[in-house]
Amino acid sequence: MRRLVPGLIVGLVAALLLAGCVPASPDADTYDDKAARTLGAGVSETRTVQRVLQSLYDGRMLRPAAKTQLRYSEDALDTAAKAFTELNPPPSRDGLNQRTSTLLSDAGDLLAQARIAIERDRVGEYPGIAQHLGAVASRMEKLEGRVK
16 A cells, blocks of 8 residues: 555646646637547547446446446546536637537436446446447547547
């Protein structure tokens, strides 16, 4: 445990320094880049949970592993969304801000639904949630492609 603490502290400091690399009120190009990277992170976590649900439903994954991965994905999505929503969009990017924030929120809501369904062993809900996750991920991918 004593060995983990220094590494954890170094990791947290590095994360804080990296999080501060984008100004609170970036120019349009910087904002577009941040939106694209955030959407990419959202797609990754959403697709991961979609696959987790499918694997769990098909009996190719155990519930404890699924719950652990879901927690990691929720945390990562929350971190990405928070870093994005803390930015002040340029006036010309208000629409992008709204669309990106809405998609991130939708993805977060679906990840929470997946977590609850897994925790309560509601296997019958997995395919429907996975389908919705796929739809949100596709919308994020499209927006990410337009922003790049």
